[in-house]
Amino acid sequence: MNLLFGLSPFLAVGVGALLLMLAEAFGKPNVAPGVETTDAGAGRAGELALGAAVILVIGAVLSVAVWVAGPESLPELTQVAPHLVIDKFTLFFSFTLCVGGALAALLAGGYLPEHGIDRSEFFPLLLLSTVGAMALSAAGDLLTLFVALETMSLGVYSLIGLRRGSPRAAEAALKYFLLGSFAAAIMLFGLALLYGATGHTDLAGIGAAVRSIGSPGSTVSAGKILISLVLVLVGLAFKVSAVPFHQWTPDAYEGAPTPAATYMAVAVKSAAFAVLLRVLLVGFGDERLASWGAGWPPALAVLAVLSMTVANLVAGRQESVKRMLAYSSIAHAGYALVGVVAAMRSPEAVSAVAFYLLAYTVSTAGAFGALILCGSRGAEAVSYEDLAGVGKRHPAAALAFSLFLFSLAGLPPTAGFFGKLYVFRTAIDSGLYTLAILGLVNSVIGAYYYLRVMVYLYMREPAPGAPRAVTMRSGFVATALVAAAIFVLLLGMAPGFTLDMASGAALTAR
Amino acid sequence: MSAFGHVLEHYVLVATLIFGIGCVGFLVRRNVLVQLMSIELMLNAVNLALVAYDREQGAGSTGQTFAFFVIAVAAAEVAVGLAIILAFYRLRGTVDGDVADTLRH
Numbered sequence: 220m221n222l223l224f225g226l227s228p229f230l231a232v233g234v235g236a237l238l239l240m241l242a243e244a245f246g247k248p249n250v251a252p253g254v255e256t257t258d259a260g261a262g263r264a265g266e267l268a269l270g271a272a273v274i275l276v277i278g279a280v281l282s283v284a285v286w287v288a289g290p291e292s293l294p295e296l297t298q299v300a301p302h303l304v305i306d307k308f309t310l311f312f313s314f315t316l317c318v319g320g321a322l323a324a325l326l327a328g329g330y331l332p333e334h335g336i337d338r339s340e341f342f343p344l345l346l347l348s349t350v351g352a353m354a355l356s357a358a359g360d361l362l363t364l365f366v367a368l369e370t371m372s373l374g375v376y377s378l379i380g381l382r383r384g385s386p387r388a389a390e391a392a393l394k395y396f397l398l399g400s401f402a403a404a405i406m407l408f409g410l411a412l413l414y415g416a417t418g419h420t421d422l423a424g425i426g427a428a429v430r431s432i433g434s435p436g437s438t439v440s441a442g443k444i445l446i447s448l449v450l451v452l453v454g455l456a457f458k459v460s461a462v463p464f465h466q467w468t469p470d471a472y473e474g475a476p477t478p479a480a481t482y483m484a485v486a487v488k489s490a491a492f493a494v495l496l497r498v499l500l501v502g503f504g505d506e507r508l509a510s511w512g513a514g515w516p517p518a519l520a521v522l523a524v525l526s527m528t529v530a531n532l533v534a535g536r537q538e539s540v541k542r543m544l545a546y547s548s549i550a551h552a553g554y555a556l557v558g559v560v561a562a563m564r565s566p567e568a569v570s571a572v573a574f575y576l577l578a579y580t581v582s583t584a585g586a587f588g589a590l591i592l593c594g595s596r597g598a599e600a601v602s603y604e605d606l607a608g609v610g611k612r613h614p615a616a617a618l619a620f621s622l623f624l625f626s627l628a629g630l631p632p633t634a635g636f637f638g639k640l641y642v643f644r645t646a647i648d649s650g651l652y653t654l655a656i657l658g659l660v661n662s663v664i665g666a667y668y669y670l671r672v673m674v675y676l677y678m679r680e681p682a683p684g685a686p687r688a689v690t691m692r693s694g695f696v697a698t699a700l701v702a703a704a705i706f707v708l709l710l711g712m713a714p715g716f717t718l719d720m721a722s723g724a725a726l727t728a729r
Numbered sequence: 730m731s732a733f734g735h736v737l738e739h740y741v742l743v744a745t746l747i748f749g750i751g752c753v754g755f756l757v758r759r760n761v762l763v764q765l766m767s768i769e770l771m772l773n774a775v776n777l778a779l780v781a782y783d784r785e786q787g788a789g790s791t792g793q794t795f796a797f798f799v800i801a802v803a804a805a806e807v808a809v810g811l812a813i814i815l816a817f818y819r820l821r822g823t824v825d826g827d828v829a830d831t832l833r834h
Contacts, residue, residue, distance in 0.1 A: 362795050369802045373809050380813050389817040390829040396813050397764055397826075400806055401755055404771035407799065408748055411775045415741070415782035420791050470832040 235274030236346030260339025268328025279317035304359035312356035319485035327478035329693030348374025356493035391474020406454020458491035526553030578634035585703035589620035634710035740781035
């Protein structure tokens with residue numbers, strides 16, 4: 220019983236996904252009388268979105284419930300270890316993933332019918348992909364790691380290509396699929412080498428074997444460990460979309476339906492950071508690999524600086540708001556990587572990254588949601604020009620957009636401010652002054668392009684005769700925005716409670 | 730190390746070579762079908778390495794189990810990948826990756 224309870228967040232979302240798939244297949248299509256359709260899901264995006272959101276909220280609530288009960292007090296959970304490690308770290312991330320997934324599902328409930336994408340399989344795919352993401356955050360074994368990563372990615376590939384008649388969607392899906400599978404194959408080779416070098420597939424065993432290098436009687440080859448570390452880092456850097464492994468990101472986000480882009484920006488990135496932290500700290504936590512002089516911290520520091528700087532510089536030059544948000548998500552991966560580097564010295568950095576990703580999830584989902592709200596069928600808001608004058612035409616949408624942009628820019632009193640504050644503070648506490656200063660400078664540069672959106676929202680009028688984006692009405696999108704705004708303000712004004720929870724989620728490096 | 734030890738390096742060498750061929754094929758060729766095949770080559774190189782390492786470890790069959798999972802995942806990946814390539818081909822009439830350039834700012 221306790222085992223079932225401990226696994227309940229995963230089971231709820233997984234079983235829910237299957238039930239939703241059945242509901243989609245066996246329901247009655249909801250189309251106008253006289254219209255012939257063979258698709259049982261036709262016209263039912265609304266009810267399926269509601270179902271998906273409810274299932275994901277149940278998953279989030281169960282994550283909290285298991286947290287409160289305490290995974291340490293459930294000894295049965297060792298039966299599934301090391302394949303699934305249910306600890307507070309896992310539960311914090313599965314909460315974040317469920318929240319991100321639920322927001323994406325709600326956005327899709329408004330977006331898909333509005334833009335005539337009558338494909339209800341979006342929702343089961345979203346849920347199955349979320350199960351993969353949750354399992355990824357719990358993976359304590361290379362086997363689970365790989366299977367979970369692919370479960371998550373395969374769902375996302377299909378979500379991107381959902382708009383089948385659109386060449387841009389097909390192209391986005393193609394690019395992401397090819398590069399994603401390539402990166403996964405590279406990482407898999409690293410995992411195989413790691414198994415060959417250490418004889419273990421569980422991360423704890425690998426960590427112990429890595430620590431034994433150099434001691435008498437150890438046959439573990441340091442060279443193989445280093446090569447596999449590089450290969451695994453490349454694969455995961457691709458998934459978190461860190462520069463220079465980021466080229467797919469703007470294309471995939473632009474071609475994908477906006478709710479799918481939201482899901483990629485929030486859930487895929489958070490899950491990839493979770494597994495990155497666990498692999499590096501548990502598997503490669505040895506001092507000789509996790510110090511400022513050698514191993515993964517200097518490599519990740521370079522990726523962090525590149526991601527922040529390049530993404531911020533390029534984001535300012537974008538004409539499309541969706542592409543700007545894509546580059547912004549790359550920059551945020553850079554900020555979070557600063558926290559991952561700091562995690563080599565302080566466990567608090569792990570909590571800071573976990574908190575940062577929760578703040579980032581709600582802010583990004585909100586920003587994409589506000590962008591969805593600013594457009595309607597045939598007139599999707601894409602460019603800055605489309606947003607001109609929305610502040611007058613639809614004050615609520617503009618207000619919500621501004622709040623989430625404030626949070627992304629890291630201004631108080633929003634979630635993003637505390638997220639950045641804690642990440643940079645742990646970096647300074649760990650003696651990484653240069654990284655922290657570069658991060659701060661980049662936050663200032665980043666504020667430029669977030670504020671530029673607000674200039675268009677409030678200070679520009681659409682050019683006479685130009686096609687203007689008409690804002691849509693949707694209870695689903697409005698609900699998602701309100702929920703995200705509550706999170707952003709709650710985390711921004713009273714971060715203490717969540718931060719206490721996050722600090723319980725710390726993994727210990729050594 | 731078992732008696733298999735001195736042969737192991739040969740298997741790993743072959744696996745690395747096949748993996749390298751797949752890698753180069755993915756990067757050099759512009760036909761997306763060939764790129765998909767190159768990825769499959771890389772995955773199968775990993776399978777060879779996994780099975781060889783499994784033999785070396787002796788006890789248990791973790792590596793073989795891992796290889797089975799990789800095979801299953803690769804099959805799922807091909808199913809999704811071919812569907813995406815088919816959708817692309819229907820819209821663009823070609824499987825040349827260089828045609829995929831409408832997404833530029």
